[in-house]
Every structure is written in C-alpha cells, then in structure tokens.
Amino acid sequence: MQLTIRNLSKTYPNGVKALQDVSLDIPTGMYGLLGPNGAGKSTLMRILATLQDADSGTATLDDINVLKDKDAVRRLLGYLPQEFGVYPRISALEMLRHLAVLKGIPGAQQKEVVNALLERVNLWDHRKKAVSSYSGGMRQRFGIAQALLGDPKLIIVDEPTAGLDPGERNRFYNLLSEIGENVIVILSTHIVEDVKELCSNMAIINSGQVLYAGTPDAALTALQGQVWEKAIAKAEIEDYQNRYQVISSKLVAGKPIIHVLSETNPGDGFQAADADLEDVFFAKILAGQLTV
Numbered sequence: 001m002q003l004t005i006r007n008l009s010k011t012y013p014n015g016v017k018a019l020q021d022v023s024l025d026i027p028t029g030m031y032g033l034l035g036p037n038g039a040g041k042s043t044l045m046r047i048l049a050t051l052q053d054a055d056s057g058t059a060t061l062d063d064i065n066v067l068k069d070k071d072a073v074r075r076l077l078g079y080l081p082q083e084f085g086v087y088p089r090i091s092a093l094e095m096l097r098h099l100a101v102l103k104g105i106p107g108a109q110q111k112e113v114v115n116a117l118l119e120r121v122n123l124w125d126h127r128k129k130a131v132s133s134y135s136g137g138m139r140q141r142f143g144i145a146q147a148l149l150g151d152p153k154l155i156i157v158d159e160p161t162a163g164l165d166p167g168e169r170n171r172f173y174n175l176l177s178e179i180g181e182n183v184i185v186i187l188s189t190h191i192v193e194d195v196k197e198l199c200s201n202m203a204i205i206n207s208g209q210v211l212y213a214g215t216p217d218a219a220l221t222a223l224q225g226q227v228w229e230k231a232i233a234k235a236e237i238e239d240y241q242n243r244y245q246v247i248s249s250k251l252v253a254g255k256p257i258i259h260v261l262s263e264t265n266p267g268d269g270f271q272a273a274d275a276d277l278e279d280v281f282f283a284k285i286l287a288g289q290l291t292v
Helices: 041-048 070-075 092-102 107-120 136-147 166-179 192-198 216-223 234-243 277-290
Strands: 002-011 017-027 029-034 056-061 077-080 154-158 184-189 201-206 209-214 227-231 246-252 255-261
Touching (some): 002 184, 017 029, 017 041, 017 184, 017 209, 029 041, 041 154, 041 184, 070 077, 092 136, 136 166, 166 192, 184 192, 192 277, 209 216, 209 277, 216 277, 234 246, 234 255, 246 277, 255 277
Parallel strands (some): 029 184, 029 201, 077 154
Antiparallel strands (some): 002 017, 201 209, 227 255, 246 255
16 A cells, blocks of 8 residues: 655645645655654644645545545544543543444444454553543553554554653554554654654655655665764854854763764864764755755
C-alpha cells in the first residue's frame, strides 16, 4: 500500500499558507514528518485524516481518492491526534468498547478485539481504571489502541511523544515500530529523536513546504563534511551567528558547542563534526529560510 500526495495546498482565511504544493510518496512502514511547531504538519495530518479540506492537489491511498472518498478512507484509518480527548470517569475497557461500536466492529467480535488491543498496548492490568487517571504514556498507549480498532491500513499519529518521560517514550517507540511493519504509519513530530529511532523514510517540512523527502541515511550522507563544531563562550554566540551559518547550539558542561554549515573548513578553531539527523533538520530549515 502507498499514499501518494501531489501538489497539496491549503491557505487559511487569515492568509496563512499552511501547505504549499506538498508532494510526497509514503510507502508501507514508518514515515517521519519532521518540522518545527507551525510548519504545517498538523494541517497535512488533518487533511489526510479527512477532518479538513485542501484547497487544491490530490492524495490517493492506492486507488482511493483520499480527498473525495472520505468514508472509504475512514474505514482504513487509525488516527491519534495531538490532543486526544478522553471521557472522565470512564474506564479504558468501557471507552474502547464504545469506540469499537462507533467503528462498526460486529458485536460478537468486540470483546475479543478490545481485550486483544488492551493486551497489545500493555494496559490489560489497568483496563478498569478511568483513562483520565492514566499517566501521559498510558494515555498515548490507549490512544494507539483506539487507533488500531478495525485493523487500519493507514495510521496517523500527531506529536505522539511530546511530554513523555524517557521510559514512556522508549515503550512508545517499541509499540510504534511493531505496528509499522505491515501498515503505513505517519509520525508527525518536531522531535528529531522520534524520526531517528523509528523511521526508514522521512520528510522535513517548514512554512508549509517540503524541504527534504527521502531516507535519513541519504540526508546524512549528503551533509557529511559540511558540519563543523567549536566550543565558545555564551557571550560570543551572537557574533558567531552573524559571521557563520550556525545551525545549532547546545550546552555541554555549561559551555555552548555550536555547529556551523560550511562546504570548506571555516578555520577559526573549528573542528570537523559527524553530522547527525538534528544537523540535517536545522540545515534544511536554515536553507529554506535563506531562499524565502
């Protein structure tokens, strides 16, 4: 199965161009959609989830027209939005059974399906607790359980690990990785680590435009030999930003380490650095800003 997006555009009434001619080919497996907050990721996810209309362009899931045949898409869709609302004082078991009814799962199958999903996301022992009492990680696992109802072929998860502690994030990574072996899973996030850990294909989007689409490995290979690092004083950051293409700055033992983008050694005490996916992300964002 493949999701094919061509020239998708969306402009809001206030004039904000949320999407500008977005074209992507998304195959079976984990696909990372990486971009800063406000990049247009959630708009794209809502359009693909049939919750919002595009102004122009096309999107097809194999032979299904995603923008026009919304009922057909919804039968194959599992969706975990950024803000997943829950009913207070309703147990996970009751809530999932209710959602199974809405999803159209036959009554004779509902109990078996719901129980299997609660086991799969490791919530069986907590099935009788109210979802509102769950930790952030448990809520996200419940969100994945409801997204898996009906054996979907396309799963969309929007900013799924924001606010999770490292342990919960790792458990969530493992669950998503398992799910993504046989279906299309689109992971929309601004957290580079999410894409690095999970995705064999990715796109970087900012200001509604695709800045890169391909594999993480290809993006890293293209950037090798162009990233340089140096430890500087905090007071020097602005000066270096004015003189170099600084793509990132992080504190190591309380001292800033900056990464700059340059095709040749910039001198001035810089050392070659091994490019990582975070460098790719910031380099593409910077390049996109410079071309505006």
